[in-house]
Amino acid sequence: MAFSHKEEHVDEGMLLLQANIDDMNPEWTSAVMDRLFALGANDVYWVPIVMKKGRPGIMLNVLCADSLAEEAKSLIFRETTTLGLRIIPLSVHRLSRAFLEVETPWGSVPVKIGSHNGQVVQYAPEFDVCDRIAREQKIPLKEVYDAVRYAYKARTQSELSD
Template structure:
């Protein structure tokens, strides 16, 4: 695990990247597996469409976790998918310095995560759950809430 606060620029050492090709796992299971992996402490989980031998459509499950969570991730993948094996390798992850701020919109406040490069904000991302809640509460399209946040950021 990193010895740095999560908002400071740093490199996470002792991380593991896991890959599994799944050509016979039903699509309904994939979301379930993703939730289980995140609940168990995965840093990231995603699927990529691929083609395997004989042009069989499939998905590749990839996940990132700390080395101390690897055994649990492996157990989940092997128990909850149709794979008979996994690929894994150590990896280091660079993390930008981050700061959180609140932006006021006409519908209410939204938390925004900002990425800093040499003490300068170079990217900003509104918190999805806050935007979603405002969109639902005020019966406006989610894209309008995002647009309002981005206007406030300029």
């Protein structure tokens, strides 16, 4: 099966910035996340946690390149109520990635493919395209996903047998 792809690789020099927060308006989380992504963070996510004395809280996790750490740290201190951060150095291992277009009753849809050592281990329809189709056609998103996954399987099986 022929498709262009990015090679599997390891990102060295990455950092995970973490902050436990128990006194911030939860409505602010999406704004903080948007600002961190706009800054260039690779990933941002929140995890519900239980803090000392049984208080509910949230843990902010930000994955970014070492070169963005100071800006990300400043943003977190300005935009949240945290008084401190953990900064954890790490490396990130990524699958080889590629996109393959498949035909559906609603047109062409890209499928993201993840490979490890030359073997496809993950594949997923591109969400934004499937969501747009579902809205335009007034059909359930899962119906579009199922059709795209079926089209991907049919195409890859056909190409393997050629």
